[in-house]
Amino acid sequence: MSDILIRSATVLTMEGYDNIINDGEIAIAGDRIISVGARGSAPEYFKDKRIIDGSGMVAMPGFINCHTHAAMTLMRGYADDMPLMKWLNEKIWPLEAKLQPEDFYWGTMLCTLEMIKSGTTTFADMYFEMGQVARAVEKSGMRACLSRGMIGVAPNAQEAIDESIRFVEEWHGGANGRIKTMFGPHAPYTCPPEYLQKVAGLAEKYCVGIHIHVAETLDEAENIKAAYGTTPVRHLEALGILDLPVLAAHCVHLDQGDMEILAAKKVSIAHCPESNMKMAAGISPVPSLIRNGVLVALGTDGAASNNNLDMMEEMRTATLLHKVATGDPMALPAFETLKMATRSGALALGLEDTGLIKKGMKADLILVDFHHPHLYPRHDLLAHLAYAAHSADVDTVIINGEVVMAARAVLTMDEEEVMERAQECAVRLVGRK
Amino acid sequence: MSDILIRSATVLTMEGYDNIINDGEIAIAGDRIISVGARGSAPEYFKDKRIIDGSGMVAMPGFINCHTHAAMTLMRGYADDMPLMKWLNEKIWPLEAKLQPEDFYWGTMLCTLEMIKSGTTTFADMYFEMGQVARAVEKSGMRACLSRGMIGVAPNAQEAIDESIRFVEEWHGGANGRIKTMFGPHAPYTCPPEYLQKVAGLAEKYCVGIHIHVAETLDEAENIKAAYGTTPVRHLEALGILDLPVLAAHCVHLDQGDMEILAAKKVSIAHCPESNMKMAAGISPVPSLIRNGVLVALGTDGAASNNNLDMMEEMRTATLLHKVATGDPMALPAFETLKMATRSGALALGLEDTGLIKKGMKADLILVDFHHPHLYPRHDLLAHLAYAAHSADVDTVIINGEVVMAARAVLTMDEEEVMERAQECAVRLVGRK
Numbered sequence: 001m002s003d004i005l006i007r008s009a010t011v012l013t014m015e016g017y018d019n020i021i022n023d024g025e026i027a028i029a030g031d032r033i034i035s036v037g038a039r040g041s042a043p044e045y046f047k048d049k050r051i052i053d054g055s056g057m058v059a060m061p062g063f064i065n066c067h068t069h070a071a072m073t074l075m076r077g078y079a080d081d082m083p084l085m086k087w088l089n090e091k092i093w094p095l096e097a098k099l100q101p102e103d104f105y106w107g108t109m110l111c112t113l114e115m116i117k118s119g120t121t122t123f124a125d126m127y128f129e130m131g132q133v134a135r136a137v138e139k140s141g142m143r144a145c146l147s148r149g150m151i152g153v154a155p156n157a158q159e160a161i162d163e164s165i166r167f168v169e170e171w172h173g174g175a176n177g178r179i180k181t182m183f184g185p186h187a188p189y190t191c192p193p194e195y196l197q198k199v200a201g202l203a204e205k206y207c208v209g210i211h212i213h214v215a216e217t218l219d220e221a222e223n224i225k226a227a228y229g230t231t232p233v234r235h236l237e238a239l240g241i242l243d244l245p246v247l248a249a250h251c252v253h254l255d256q257g258d259m260e261i262l263a264a265k266k267v268s269i270a271h272c273p274e275s276n277m278k279m280a281a282g283i284s285p286v287p288s289l290i291r292n293g294v295l296v297a298l299g300t301d302g303a304a305s306n307n308n309l310d311m312m313e314e315m316r317t318a319t320l321l322h323k324v325a326t327g328d329p330m331a332l333p334a335f336e337t338l339k340m341a342t343r344s345g346a347l348a349l350g351l352e353d354t355g356l357i358k359k360g361m362k363a364d365l366i367l368v369d370f371h372h373p374h375l376y377p378r379h380d381l382l383a384h385l386a387y388a389a390h391s392a393d394v395d396t397v398i399i400n401g402e403v404v405m406a407a408r409a410v411l412t413m414d415e416e417e418v419m420e421r422a423q424e425c426a427v428r429l430v431g432r433k
Numbered sequence: 434m435s436d437i438l439i440r441s442a443t444v445l446t447m448e449g450y451d452n453i454i455n456d457g458e459i460a461i462a463g464d465r466i467i468s469v470g471a472r473g474s475a476p477e478y479f480k481d482k483r484i485i486d487g488s489g490m491v492a493m494p495g496f497i498n499c500h501t502h503a504a505m506t507l508m509r510g511y512a513d514d515m516p517l518m519k520w521l522n523e524k525i526w527p528l529e530a531k532l533q534p535e536d537f538y539w540g541t542m543l544c545t546l547e548m549i550k551s552g553t554t555t556f557a558d559m560y561f562e563m564g565q566v567a568r569a570v571e572k573s574g575m576r577a578c579l580s581r582g583m584i585g586v587a588p589n590a591q592e593a594i595d596e597s598i599r600f601v602e603e604w605h606g607g608a609n610g611r612i613k614t615m616f617g618p619h620a621p622y623t624c625p626p627e628y629l630q631k632v633a634g635l636a637e638k639y640c641v642g643i644h645i646h647v648a649e650t651l652d653e654a655e656n657i658k659a660a661y662g663t664t665p666v667r668h669l670e671a672l673g674i675l676d677l678p679v680l681a682a683h684c685v686h687l688d689q690g691d692m693e694i695l696a697a698k699k700v701s702i703a704h705c706p707e708s709n710m711k712m713a714a715g716i717s718p719v720p721s722l723i724r725n726g727v728l729v730a731l732g733t734d735g736a737a738s739n740n741n742l743d744m745m746e747e748m749r750t751a752t753l754l755h756k757v758a759t760g761d762p763m764a765l766p767a768f769e770t771l772k773m774a775t776r777s778g779a780l781a782l783g784l785e786d787t788g789l790i791k792k793g794m795k796a797d798l799i800l801v802d803f804h805h806p807h808l809y810p811r812h813d814l815l816a817h818l819a820y821a822a823h824s825a826d827v828d829t830v831i832i833n834g835e836v837v838m839a840a841r842a843v844l845t846m847d848e849e850e851v852m853e854r855a856q857e858c859a860v861r862l863v864g865r866k
Contacts, residue, residue: 076809077816081766114806277753278820280762307820308807317750320710321757329713333514373547374741376509376852377859383510387711387740392825419809426810 004028004398005046009054009367011036012381013357014061014342020381026059028363031177031401036357052403057367057395058381060338061355062121063311064345066270067211067249067299069127069149070136071099071107073114074426075304084217084279092304095429096128103425104132109413110422111309112140116410118310118391121364121399124247124270124299124349126184126211130167138175141404141412143364145247145349146171147184147211152195161199168206178400180208180349182247187213188232189223193239200241209245209350212236215258216250217281233258242267247348249299251289252282259285263293268348271340273318275301286322287331297348298340312391315341319386334386367396437461437831438479442487442800444469445814446790447494447775453814459492461796464610464834469790485836490800490828491814493771494788495554496744497778499703500644500682500732502560502582503569504532504540506547507859508737517650517712525737528862529561536858537565542846543855544742545573549843551743551824554797554832557680557703557732557782559617559644563600571608574837574845576797578680578782579604580617580644585628594632601639611833613641613782615680620646621665622656626672633674642678642783645669648691649683650714666691675700680781682732683708684722685715692718696726701781704773706751708734719755720764730781731773743824748774752819767819800829 004027011024013036027035027042027049035042072092079091099107104127115123122143125133130148137144148167150160164183172181183203185191191199203210215221215232224232233254236242242265249270251262262269271284289296298318300309319337323329332340346355354362368385372393375384397405404412437460444457446469460468460475460482468475505525512524532540537560548556555576558566563581570577581600583593597616605614616636618624624632636643648654648665657665666687669675675698682703684695695702704717722729731751733742752770756762765773779788787795801818805826808817830838837845 074810075812076807076821077811077813080813080816080820081763083762087762110806110809117806274753277757278762280756280760280764282760283757303821307816308823310807310823313746313749316746317753320707320750321754323713324710324716324754327713327715329516329520329711330514331713371852373543373550373848373852374509374743376543377507377856378510379508379859379863380510380513383513383740387513388509388736390741390743390823390825392823415806419804419806423810426812430812 003046003049004052004401004403005042005049006052006054006059006367007039009057009059010381011357012058012060014339015356015358024059026357026365028398028401031362033357033359033361033363035359052396054367056371057369058385059357059365059367061342061357062364062366062397062399063119063341064297064349064355065115065120065123065299065309065311066247066297066345066348067272067301068111068123068125068309069302070111070123070125070133071104071127072302072304073111073309074103074107074422074429076307078304078430080307098429101129101132103429104129105136106418106421106425108133108136109140109418111303112136112142113410113413113415113418114309116140116142116397116405117394117408118312119366119368119394119397120309120311121366121397122345122349122351122354124211131170134171134174134179137179139413141399141402143178143354143399145180145182145211147182149184149186150191150199151186152191157195161202165202168208172208176400180351182209182211184211187216187220188235189220196239196241200244203244209247210241211247212249214248214251215253218253221253231255231258233261237261237265245350250276250281250284252276252284254285259289259292259294262289267294269294269296270299270348271296271318272299272301273321274314275305277321278305283321283325286318287326295344295348296340297345310391311341312389315386334382337386338382363401364399366394368393369395436479436482437485437834437836438475438482439485439487439492439800440472442490442492443814444790445491445493447772448789448791457492459790459798461831461834464795466790466792466794466796468792485829487800489804490802491818492790492798492800493818494775494790495797495799495830495832496552496774497730497782497788498548498553498556498732498742498744499680499730499778499781500705500734501544501556501558501742502735503544503556503558503566504537504560505735505737506544506742507536507540507855507862509740511737511863513740531862534562534565536862537562538569539851539854539858541566541569542573542851544736545569545575546843546846546848546851547742549573549575549830549838550827550841551745552799552801552827552830553742553744554799554830555778555782555784555787557644564603567604567607567612570612572846574832574835576611576784576787576832578613578615578644580615582617582619583624583632584619585624590628594635598635601641605639605641609833613784615642615644617644620649620653621668622653629672629674633677636677642680643674644680645682647681647684648686651686654686664688664691666694670694670698678783683714683717685709685717687718692722692725692727695722700727702727702729703732703781704729704751705732705734706754707747708738710754711738716754716758719751720759728777728781729773730778744774745822745824748819767815770819771815796834797832799827801826802828
């Protein structure tokens with residue numbers, strides 16, 4: 001970790017509308033941003049530090065992917081164009097049963113490699129063998145909120161709790177503070193009430209949040225209705241779960257009362273439009289959620305149902321989807337969409353000192369190279385980022401003050417090795433080339 | 434134009450399901466593919482020809498973008514997040530009124546540069562100053578179906594017809610056969626019946642097709658209903674327009690009868706999901722159209738309402754959109770989506786000898802580099818192309834037997850000059866930096 005001065009960049013601070021500094025500079029000392037401003041604004045002694053030339057680039061906060069199952073990247077393209085239950089029963093679950101510890105490591109490595117190359121600096125994960133996942137995160141240089149997925153109706157329900165506790169004890173604050181842990185009860189329909197309450201008690205004891213799937217499908221909403229006579233959100237509220245810091249993935253099937261509860265309880269939503277579209281789960285009422293005061297962040301979900309981990313694509317899909325779904329071309333305008341992918345993600349994960357380019361914030365930021373045909377002419381920076389840019393335009397990624405990608409080369413891992421080892425794991429799992 | 438042998442590529446011929454040749458080779462003589470098969474299948478004498486190493490790459494037909502307004506690329510990001518009529522009245526039309534001939538040239542050059550870099554080999558355009566557009570197409574090396582847009586209610590309605598005739602006479606079969614022309618009456622609501630019939634008569638006389646916007650918005654459907662008591666499709670049918678080869682862009686607001694007419698009259702649809710979503714126009718019933726036997730191709734529309742010209746992105750958006758819109762995760766599976774972007778586009782434009790990698794076809798094809806983290810592991814080539822790939826993965830583009838891009842460098846134009854000149858035009862038009 002060395003001091004860095006980024007010069008000559010157009011800086012999109014994400015602090016508010018039109019907060020763009022042309023020919024700006026950003027000084028980074030250790031893991032923090034210590035100054036942001038126009039050319040010449042950095043402390044004098046930074047002239048002798050490591051200089052990154054940001055000419056032709058836009059500096060902005062790195063993307064925060066609020067819902068993934070990283071190691072499932074090994075299943076990218078393994079099962080597509082199938083109904084959900086057939087997909088799970090015949091393809092995903094049987095393959096998951098075969099996963100070895102090294103698969104979790106290399107699957108997560110592949111995931112972090114792809115995420116870094118597409119400008120993501122932080123992700124929230126829920127899966128198994130989280131020690132392997134954490135080791136991959138540590139190696140990758142990324143920031144992450146990790147939770148061991150727990151299925152309360154599964155035979156290993158108690159084991160999952162025990163593993164979660166050990167994981168929280170071992171890894172919370174790990175990797176130089178880049179890893180934060182959460183408890184990950186899978187969903188209201190896979191975790192009985194007493195199980196959810198037990199987990200909530202542990203989360204409270206360990207002062208960590210809860211990452212859970214909520215109201216993803218109509219089936220789930222109907223099951224909860226049949227079992228408890230209410231909606232998934234009200235069910236969780238009644239159990240006291242929403243009194244904790246909760247990151248609720250999906251939230252597709254909601255009514256007005258649910259939205260008011262989510263706002264009142266300050267639940268954060270990880271909206272996953274591409275996964276919801278691909279699995280035909282439905283369309284989350286995101287503009288209504290935002291109008292109701294709910295914090296909505298963005299996630300890709302796992303690569304088995306997306307099929308990539310590209311937050312720029314996810315942003316564009318989100319804004320286009322909600323415009324057509326509401327019939328309002330002004331729904332989710334460019335800045336709101338960018339905020340969902342950056343600052344709102346930071347707040348959703350309780351990482352208040354990320355998601356902005358601002359003095360005192362963690363130095364988690366990216367440089368996007370605007371010298372590409374699809375980013376000309378230069379009418380509107382925000383529109384270009386929300387509607388025209390590609391993840392391959394990301395040139396440089398800095399996380400926690402470390403340069404983890406420069407000129408599109410990832411510096412924290414051997415890219416070739418990661419692709420090769422992930423491929424080997426996949427071949428072994430499916431038993432063919 | 435020289436003979437070319439592509440070796441060691443995985444060849445996706447698009448001829449039918451699972452028509453994938455591993456370690457395949459493709460021989461190109463002049464502007465045609467003369468053999469496709471396994472390693473060693475090309476004629477012996479090709480060993481001494483120009484060899485392109487396709488290791489790690491997928492060779493597939495180039496994308497065919499069936500609806501654009503190329504020069505509008507100058508307006509990318511100029512006006513976003515606005516209602517349609519405000520967008521047109523306050524931003525787009527006033528700017529269009531200021532366009533100079535050179536703007537059409539450089540706007541189209543920027544468009545073709547972006548299209549080549551994202552793997553598009555052919556596009557269908559409707560705009561103005563088509564001589565400038567054609568010169569840009571000629572220079573770029575692309576294949577195109579060009580039409581002068583004609584607004585029958587405008588003061589220059591007759592002039593537009595005269596220009597269209599001159600354009601067809603001058604450019605049909607131009608640029609070494611790469612340019613085909615069509616007549617471009619803008620839409621049923623902007624062209625009175627007698628004007629449409631006059632244009633249809635000319636199209637018949639010149640043996641060219643018609644490119645027209647149809648049923649894009651609910652407003653249009655309501656206007657046509659009020660004026661003629663019927664739907665846009667039935668209105669065009671009654672006027673005899675659909676007896677010609679018609680490329681109908683959008684087709685969002687249709688009923689079952691409309692779909693049956695479109696099928697019976699063999700009208701080709703240019704589906705533009707991202708533009709329809711961004712402008713909140715609605716969702717075209719694409720799976721129903723296909724079930725009804727209608728040929729559905731894919732287009733990006735202009736960059737002012739997309740905001741890029743990326744057919745890989747458009748494919749993914751199309752398949753995700755129709756899965757969620759129909760509630761069916763099997764809607765528009767990967768192969769169908771790829772077909773929409775390739776072979777169906779070729780047929781929609783009457784370019785029967787493009788859109789497949791097959792002996793006798795025009796050599797319009799691309800090599801997609803699969804050695805990227807987001808394309809590992811290699812479970813399913815089709816799923817990777819439809820759901821995970823990025824346009825920046827396109828490495829090589831061959832059009833009409835010419836290599837127009839190699840290792841992502843476009844060979845037919847000076848990329849720097851194009852970006853710079855397009856930027857200059859834009860700055861002059863909007864009167865600011």
